[in-house]
Amino acid sequence: MHCYFKISSIMSLGLILIFIVIICYFVHQFMISRPKDYPSGLVRWPIFGSMLQIYWRNFKHPFMAVHQLVKELDLPMMSTYLGNHPVVFINDPDSIRELFSKPEFQGRSPGLVAKLRSRNKDKVLGVIFTDGDEWSEQKRYALRNFRDLGYGRRSESFETVLEEETRNLITLITDENSVLMKDGVAEVPQIFYLFHLNMILNVFDGERLSISQLPDAVKLVDIAFLFLSSTEPTGGAFDFLPWLQYVLPWKYGLKDIVDTSTILNKYLGDMVKKCKENHSSEHLRGYIDIFVEKMLNGKHNHPSYNEDNLVNILVDFWFPAVTTVSAAHGFLFEYLLYHPEVQINMQKEIDLIVGRSRLPTLHDRKNMPYTEATIREALRLKPIVVMALTHRCTKAAKLGDYWIPENTLLSPNLYNYHRDEKLWKNPHVFDPMRFLDENGEIIKKDPSLPFGVGKRVCPGETFARHNLFVSTAAFFQHFSIECPFGSPLPDLNDLRNGINLSPNPFKVKIVPRGT
């Protein structure tokens, strides 16, 4: 009897051991197995996938963790699982360009943040997070019409507005009662909020805010930044672990995402309502009127021409128009504080080409390569949309030597691209001269890609470059910047997180230039 129990307990133990070995085998397989010809990468843990490895390294800025991991592991493409979802970070320049160029890789995968932002439970709207027929129709339509409103090519009416807003920017700083300035010190990028806000409002309905409405502008753009800082470039926990919203409903920025989206959708929704109320087919004031006209006269056979979608399209253009360019100004100013010699060179060029009696215009851009190169260099080192926006593979296809299955998410690592030693000499050094040839002209083949390229390219590229150039040149025509007395130089790694990167606001001393 005793012996029988002994044998049966040994057998039970053996069975338990075999069971444990089998479980371990399957867990191990789950953690390391990858589809055939798929890039290698981080281990996949149950539930969280590879997220903990990324967040553990840098919880605040996960894109930096990805950047370090890619370097340490030397992976041109790094496969991960974010939650249960396969995501490949594409790091080497050739593969990034291939990704942007192949039709199979131009999808999007709307996550929870996109759905919350659309304020529509069933459907993601707008252009940033959509793909397929509705996306291509709306992106094409917006671009075609925005171009006529000065958004993509030179136009007299657009340049008049640009000049007026540039003048207001200077007035805001020089005005004795300016609320922006305190003892000659102002906050960056806040000083540019009204300028960038008005440039996009002009495209929407032709109505801009006056200088006295500056506090409203600051409030609105701050709301946009609050939304952004609740998201992050590697996708965000909520997108890949949507159940978190029920476990931690108000943690990690979810409340901010919902609140800010509600405010901004209402703000742009009210703008649409107002335009509809006093719509006149004879006098189209901006994109809203053009879209409403198309809805009203029924000259379309596409379901995406509806009011809900219009509001979301406006949100998709409004957001980057006020945040990305403001952030670009912020990063540029930081680099100029570190490199006063670049500021001086830029001012020499401005004085030579524009002088002091008039404001710089778009016409001057081709004659001011150093100023242009300085802006490009800031965008290279801090490309703002550091991981572009996540692409989705719509049909299994080859990328480099690898095979990417359908529905895999692809993250073009633009941060890595702009610091890759194969493309850039001394990539971590701020040096505008790299964008100039031996004759001092902008190089013919600029390899930088801060706006992406291909079908998903940023539709605001020309608009952003035009506005950045004119406002920067006008600013340094009138002022120089310094660190406020007793303050250290701003920390280049003090970043506000978000799908788009931006510097945390910092103070600069603004010194009017003598004649």
Ligand code: HEM
């Ligand atoms: C310095 C300024 C800017 C930078 C660096 C930038 C960069 C980018 C990048 C990298 C993408 C993603 C491309 C991809 O997924 O492959 C993008 C998309 C987009 N950008 Fe920009 N952008 C800037 C300014 C703007 C402005 C001013 C607007 C609008 C007025 C704008 C509107 C958009 C939209 C609507 C998309 C989505 C396009 C799509 O999904 O098809 N951006 N931007």
